[in-house]
Amino acid sequence: MIPLTLETVSYAGAVGLVVIGGLGLVICNHLFRMLLALVMAESGANLLLVLTGFRGGAIAPIIGYGPAGAPMVDPLPQVLVLTAIVIGVGVQALAVAVLVRVYRTYGILDMRELRRRMEGEIAVAAGIAAPGSAQVPLGQRPLPPVPDYELVRRSAPVRERGA
Amino acid sequence: MTLELPVDLLFGLNLDLNLDLTKVMTANAIVLPVVLPLLAAFLMQPLAQVSRTLARLLGPLVLALGAWIILNAWLDVGPAPFSVAIGGFAAPLGIVFYADQLALLFALAVQVFTLLFWPGLGAAAKADAAADRQRAPRRDALALLLASAATGLALSGDLFNIFIFYELAAVASFGLVCADGSGRARIATLRYLFVSAFGSVLALVGIAILYLQTGTLNLAQLAQVAPETLQGPIGLAAFALLLIGFGVKAELFPLNAWVPEVYATAPARVSALLAGLVSKLAILVIVRLLILVFQQPEASQLLLVLGVLGVLTGEFSAWRAQDFPRLLAFSSIGQLGLVAIAFSIDGTTGILAGTAVALHHLIIKSALFGLANRWSGGLDALTGAAKGAPRAAGLFVLFALSLVGVPPLWGFWIKLLIMVGLVQGGSPLDLLALGAILLATAVEAHYLFRVALRLYQPPVQDQASRLAPPARWDTGVAYLLGACLVVISVAITPATEALRVLAQQTGDVLLYIDTVFPQPLAYKE
Numbered sequence: 001m002i003p004l005t006l007e008t009v010s011y012a013g014a015v016g017l018v019v020i021g022g023l024g025l026v027i028c029n030h031l032f033r034m035l036l037a038l039v040m041a042e043s044g045a046n047l048l049l050v051l052t053g054f055r056g057g058a059i060a061p062i063i064g065y066g067p068a069g070a071p072m073v074d075p076l077p078q079v080l081v082l083t084a085i086v087i088g089v090g091v092q093a094l095a096v097a098v099l100v101r102v103y104r105t106y107g108i109l110d111m112r113e114l115r116r117r118m119e120g121e122i123a124v125a126a127g128i129a130a131p132g133s134a135q136v137p138l139g140q141r142p143l144p145p146v147p148d149y150e151l152v153r154r155s156a157p158v159r160e161r162g163a
Numbered sequence: 164m165t166l167e168l169p170v171d172l173l174f175g176l177n178l179d180l181n182l183d184l185t186k187v188m189t190a191n192a193i194v195l196p197v198v199l200p201l202l203a204a205f206l207m208q209p210l211a212q213v214s215r216t217l218a219r220l221l222g223p224l225v226l227a228l229g230a231w232i233i234l235n236a237w238l239d240v241g242p243a244p245f246s247v248a249i250g251g252f253a254a255p256l257g258i259v260f261y262a263d264q265l266a267l268l269f270a271l272a273v274q275v276f277t278l279l280f281w282p283g284l285g286a287a288a289k290a291d292a293a294a295d296r297q298r299a300p301r302r303d304a305l306a307l308l309l310a311s312a313a314t315g316l317a318l319s320g321d322l323f324n325i326f327i328f329y330e331l332a333a334v335a336s337f338g339l340v341c342a343d344g345s346g347r348a349r350i351a352t353l354r355y356l357f358v359s360a361f362g363s364v365l366a367l368v369g370i371a372i373l374y375l376q377t378g379t380l381n382l383a384q385l386a387q388v389a390p391e392t393l394q395g396p397i398g399l400a401a402f403a404l405l406l407i408g409f410g411v412k413a414e415l416f417p418l419n420a421w422v423p424e425v426y427a428t429a430p431a432r433v434s435a436l437l438a439g440l441v442s443k444l445a446i447l448v449i450v451r452l453l454i455l456v457f458q459q460p461e462a463s464q465l466l467l468v469l470g471v472l473g474v475l476t477g478e479f480s481a482w483r484a485q486d487f488p489r490l491l492a493f494s495s496i497g498q499l500g501l502v503a504i505a506f507s508i509d510g511t512t513g514i515l516a517g518t519a520v521a522l523h524h525l526i527i528k529s530a531l532f533g534l535a536n537r538w539s540g541g542l543d544a545l546t547g548a549a550k551g552a553p554r555a556a557g558l559f560v561l562f563a564l565s566l567v568g569v570p571p572l573w574g575f576w577i578k579l580l581i582m583v584g585l586v587q588g589g590s591p592l593d594l595l596a597l598g599a600i601l602l603a604t605a606v607e608a609h610y611l612f613r614v615a616l617r618l619y620q621p622p623v624q625d626q627a628s629r630l631a632p633p634a635r636w637d638t639g640v641a642y643l644l645g646a647c648l649v650v651i652s653v654a655i656t657p658a659t660e661a662l663r664v665l666a667q668q669t670g671d672v673l674l675y676i677d678t679v680f681p682q683p684l685a686y687k688e
Contacts, residue, residue: 044368118350
């Protein structure tokens with residue numbers, strides 16, 4: 001039995017956050033929720049990184065702070081985690097920016113639908129048949145043409161799905 | 164002022180102190196190929212306000228300068244490896260750049276290939292010249308960021324520093340992929356971003372575990388303490404996390420679903436850079452970790468299994484692909500699986516074979532994506548393209564033959580090397596990998612020759628006018644790379660010997676430690 005200390009709980013929490021984030025990325029289809037899941041996973045990783053420098057009962061690593069010779073926590077992971085947080089925020093901001101552009105173009109944030117449209121557009125651009133689903137296998141039948149999404153969007157505002 | 168600078172830099176360089184100052188300066192200049200593109204990237208936008216011509220020339224000039232500096236360092240200071248402590252802070256505390264032949268080779272490849280596939284060179288889209296002029300500085304800045312980060316990945320000797328360069332390369336590639344502003348490219352970028360960011364999270368967790376176990380992230384110091392602290396399941400877990408994390412860019416098996424979408428939607432030259440260069444540098448990082456830090460056989464086996472899965476899924480998906488960019492993308496996944504298999508072979512043979520197959524793929528896949536610039540349609544649309552572009556079609560056949568491994572070409576010798584290595588390994592897993600490679604080769608031959616056949620069929624009436632031959636610049640680059648391939652195939656013995664020296668140097672863990680720490684330094688908590 002692992003003793004239930006502050007450290008073990010924190011470690012379990014950090015790994016748990018990463019796992020929850022990963023599951024969220026896999027399960028969610030709404031782009032913004034996927035982004036939030038990513039944020040959660042990144043927090044978990046950052047927490048784990050800062051925990052690696054943790055010592056029980058140690059003081060902040062500032063010279064002249066606290067009694068001389070007292071044990072200090074390891075300052076290096078704190079520096080590393082600052083860098084990691086900044087990188088993470090940057091990537092998330094970029095994700096939000098691209099997400100807004102996608103929403104302005106297509107009017108939806110549902111990942112499955114967006115992926116279907118992307119496949120369709122790639123197929124149209126390449127002049128090949130759109131990829132079929134498992135229920136509708138590719139064959140010799142005349143396939144319905146993939147609609148031009150610019151036209152569809154202009155004629156009728158697409159209601160958001162899967163929000 | 165002039166006197167102080169070299170002396171100050173002298174302390175940062177871990178070389179014999181009896182070397183003359185010019186050599187020290189040449190070695191220290193190895194930092195510049197990382198720093199200068201960064202600086203130029205940030206100067207690009209203001210410079211474009213002043214003079215557009217200057218801004219257009221800045222990127223290629225910086226890259227050419229970087230290539231010259233690296234060549235100089237190689238010829239003057241090499242062939243022995245050397246290390247440079249950034250800012251003069253010695254190794255365990257500061258960050259070091261470690262430059263052996265492998266690192267210098269790939270750093271040079273970064274400069275040369277970014278130059279060859281520079282987005283603004285050759286026939287840039289003339290149709291929307293105004294929009295292109297608007298976009299060009301931003302796109303060039305991103306390409307420079309990518310070059311800088313990729314050079315850093317090749318040279319850095321500190322794991323966290325590598326992580327940061329990896330993230331920088333990721334962000335630059337997101338921007339480049341959706342640079343042309345189409346909706347489908349943005350969706351692909353977003354999906355790529357999610358996968359890549361989650362991979363980074365996993366890599367970060369792996370780094371945290373490493374730090375927890377060892378208390379250091381300097382690769383040389385990790386190599387010293389790894390035999391005691393990183394054996395067993397915890398070390399293996401850290402390696403698995405780092406492998407999957409860095410494997411996103413290396414197109415390794417579990418997290419490579421982004422590859423076909425991104426290469427089908429991104430500009431062809433960006434695909435060439437991502438598939439050719441960035442994937443190799445991610446592999447390079449994994450190989451450094453494998454050689455220096457994770458020496459247990461289970462780590463190699465894990466890489467082998469991921470490689471086999473990559474080869475099989477990649478080649479079979481490529482067989483089913485219906486358009487040229489996605490065929491190349493899936494084939495790229497398969498080839499990188501082959502690279503992973505090669506590096507998982509024990510000893511110098513593995514490093515030799517891995518480096519060779521990585522270089523081979525770098526040359527061929529970049530050139531093929533260059534050709535795909537105008538041939539981005541479905542495979543059916545390629546029927547009869549050889550009539551309009553006989554030289555490009557001939558080059559395609561040459562590259563296809565080498566990819567499959569037809570005897571006089573370099574690809575054959577590489578596959579032979581890998582297979583001999585696997586047979587010498589002899590474990591059931593090795594033999595399984597051998598079977599997978601043979602099967603994949605047959606599949607590869609089928610789909611590549613099918614395309615080649617289609618190129619030489621008589622053109623369909625209405626399609627003949629639609630197919631433009633590849634742009635002159637891209638064909639020129641393909642010619643150059645094809646010439647490289649032929650030269651290496653002819654001079655196979657000296658080329659392999661040179662690579663063997665390089666591989667021996669790379670595999671020498673003690674050499675790495677001694678170069679970074681000139682006096683043996685005992686690490687104490």
